[in-house]
Amino acid sequence: MEFDHSPRAAEYIQRVREFIHERILPAEQEYYAHLAEPGRTWTQPPVMEALKAEAKREGLWNLFLPEEEYGPGLSTLEYAPLAEEMGWSFIAPEVFNCNAPDTGNMEVLARYGSHEQQETWLKPLLAGEIRSAFAMTERDVASSDATNMQATIELDGEEAVVNGRKWWTSNAGHPRCEFFIFMGVTDSGADRHQRHSMVIVPRNTPGVNVKRMLPVFGQLDEPYGHGEVHFENVRVPKSNIIAGPGRGFEIAQGRLGPGRIHHCMRAIGAAERALKLLCERSLSRVAFGKPLAKLGGNADIIANARMDIEMARLLTLQAAYKIDKYGVFAAMSEISQIKVVAPSLCQRIVDQAIQMHGGAGVSDDFPLTALFGYARVLRLADGPDEVHRALIAKYELKKYQQ
Template identity: 55%
Template sequence: MFAEPSEKTRDLLQRLNAFFDEHIYPNEERYLREMDEFRRAGNAWQISPLIEELKPLARAAGLWNMFLPHEHRGVPGISNLDYAPLCEVMGRVMWSAEVFNCSAPDTGNMETIERYGTEAQKEQWLEPLLRGEIRSGFLMTEPAVASSDATNIQCTITREGDEYVINGTKWFSSGAGSPHCQIFIVMGKTDPEAPRHAQQSMVLVPRDTPGVTVLRHLSVFGYDDAPHGHMEVQLENVRVPVANILLGEGRGFEIAQGRLGPGRIHHCMRSIGAAERALEMMCDRLSARVAFGRPLSEQSVWHERIAESRCMIDQARLLTLNAAHKMDTVGNKEARAEIAMIKVVAPNMSCKVVDWAIQAHGAAGVSQDFWLAEAYAHQRTVRIVDGPDEVHRNAIAKLELAKRKAAAQR
C-alpha cells in the first residue's frame, strides 16, 4: 500500500536529495564551525549565516513550506503521507529543516495559527512565518508541575477589560532562543473552576511584550541547540489584547490535541531519517575497521545488529506511513492510536540504532568528530517531547481495553 511514494513526492524527493548533496551535506562542517565561533565569542544566540544563505536557494528550488497540510493563498497543501519521506530526509541533518522553513516549533505553530487563528492573526503572524522572515516559540511545559498532563498547567491568563494578563514560568520553550523569534503561543488557565479539559486557553504573545523575560537556556545532554534553544521564560504581568486569544477561552486543550498530532508524526519521520543515516554510518565504519585480523563487518555480532536495525527501521517507517495515511483519511482524532504507537516506536528504535552506530565507532562515536553523539542526544529527547512514552503507552492500552469492553457488550 505504501511501497511507492506518489508522483508529487517522488519529484520533491528527487529535488530535495539533490539539494542535500549540493548544499547541506558539504556544509555540515561549516555550520558547526560558525556556531563554535559564536560560542567562543561569548554569544551563541546568533543567526546562522549559512542557513540564511541557503534559504533563498531552497525557495528557488521549490523546496519551501513543504509541510503545509492545506492550501493557503495559492500554496498547495501536502498530505501527511506525501510529506513523510521528505521529513525523513530532513531528519538526517538536525539543522536542515530551517533551510526549507519546515522546522519545529514553527511548523506546528504555523499549522495552529492557520487552523485556529483569525484572519487578523494570520495576516500579522502567519504570513511572515510562512515567508521565513520571523520565527516562533511554543510555551507549554512548566518546571513546577508534571506537564505530561497538560491539565496540570499553572500559568494564569486572566481577563481584565480588553486585555489578558499572563503570569507564569515556562521552560524547554523551543525556539525562544532565536533572535528571529518574535511570537510565542502560550498555554495557560483562563478558568480553573471549569471542567478539567476546558480550563486552558492559548494566546499569542509577542516576544517583545513587557514582562516577558528569558531567564536562561537549558542544555540537552550538554548541547545548547543554539540559536534555536530551549529556554526558561518568565511571564510576569504580561498584557496582550483580548483579540490575541486563539479560538476562544477554554479551547486550549482542544488546540493542543490538534497541534500535537502533526508535531508528533513529524518527530517520528525525522527519527527514521536519523536512524537510516546512523545505519549507513555503522556499515561504513564496520567495513573500514579491522580488529582481530578481519574487518568488523565480518563479525557475527555486527551482522545481528545490522539486520536488526534494518528490520526495526522498516517496521517503524511502515507504522509511521500507516499513521500518516489514517490522519489524511479519517482525521487526527480517529488516528490517535496510530499516532501514539509511532510516538513510542520511532524514537525508541532510533535510540537503539544510533546507540549501535556509536558502539561501532568506538570512542569516536561519543566525540564531537562524528554526528552520532548529537543524534543520540536528540533522539533520546524525542522520547519525552510532545508527551513521554508512558503517556502514549497508557493511551494505547486504554483504547485496546475499550475495544475489548465494547466487543464483550456486543
C-alpha cells in the same frame, strides 16, 4: 493496498534528497563553525540564509502544510517521507521552513487564527522572516499530565493577563524569535479539557523574561535554544487569544497530531544516517583479522536495525494515512504508537553506531553524540513514552469492554 508514493511525492522526495546531500550536508561544517566563533553563539549563520533563499527559489518551501494557499499542498502522507529526508541533518528542516516548533505554530495560526493574527504572525513565519516558540511545559509540575498546568490567562476587560513559569520552550534563544504561543488556564472551574486557552505573546512585551537556556547533555542547541521563560503580569490584547477561551486542548491535539508524524519521520531519517555510519565503520575497520562487520553479533545488529527502520516507517506512514483520511482523533492510537517506536529505535541504532565507532563515536568528529541526544530527548518531548503507552492500552482495551 498501494505502497508506492504518489508521483508528486516521489518528485519532491528526489528533489529534497538531492538538495540535502548536495547542498545542506556539505554546509554543516560552515554552519557550526560560525556558531563556534566567540560572540556568535546566538546569531544566525549566513549560510543558513543563503540555503533558505535557494530552497525558496526552487519551490522547496513550507512543504508541511496541506493547504495549497500556503505551499504545494502536500498531504500528511506525502510530506512524511520528506520529513524523513530532513532527518539526515539537524539544519535541514529550517532550510525548507519546516522546523519545529514553527511548523506547529503555523498550523495553529493557519487553522485557528483570526485574520489579524494570520496577517501579523503567520505571514512572516511562512516567509521565513521570523521564528516563534511554544510555551507549554512548566518547571514546577509534572507536565506529562497537561491538566496540571498552573500558568494562567486572566481576562481583564479587553486585555489578557498572562502569568506562569515555562521551560523547555524551544526556539526561545533564536535571534529572530518574535513571539510565543502560551498555553494557560482561563477557567479553572470548567471541564478539565476546556479550562485552557492559547494566547500569542510578543517576545518584547513587558513582563516576558527569558531566564536561561537549558543545556541538553551539555549542549545548548544554539541558535535555537530551549528556554526557561517567566511571564509576570504580561498584558496583551484579548484578541491575541487563539480561537477564543477554553479551546487550548482542542488546538493542542490538532497541533500535535501531524507534528508527531514529522518528529517520527525525522527520527527515522536520523536512524538511517546512523545506520549508514555504522555500516561504513564496520566495513572499513579491521580487528582480530576481520572487518568489524564480521565480528561477534555485529551482523545481527545491522540486520535488526534495518528491520526496525522498515517497520517503524510503515507504521508512521499508516498513521499519516489515517490522519489524512479520517482526521487526527481517529488516528490517536497510531500516533501514540509511532511516538514510542520511532525515537526508541533511533536511540538504539545510534547507540550501536557509537559502539561500532569506539572512541570516535563519543567525539565530535562524528554526529553520533548529537543524534543520541536528539533521540533521547524525543522520548520525552510531545509526551513521554509511558503516557503514549497508556493511551495505546486504553484504545486497545476499549475493543473488548462491554
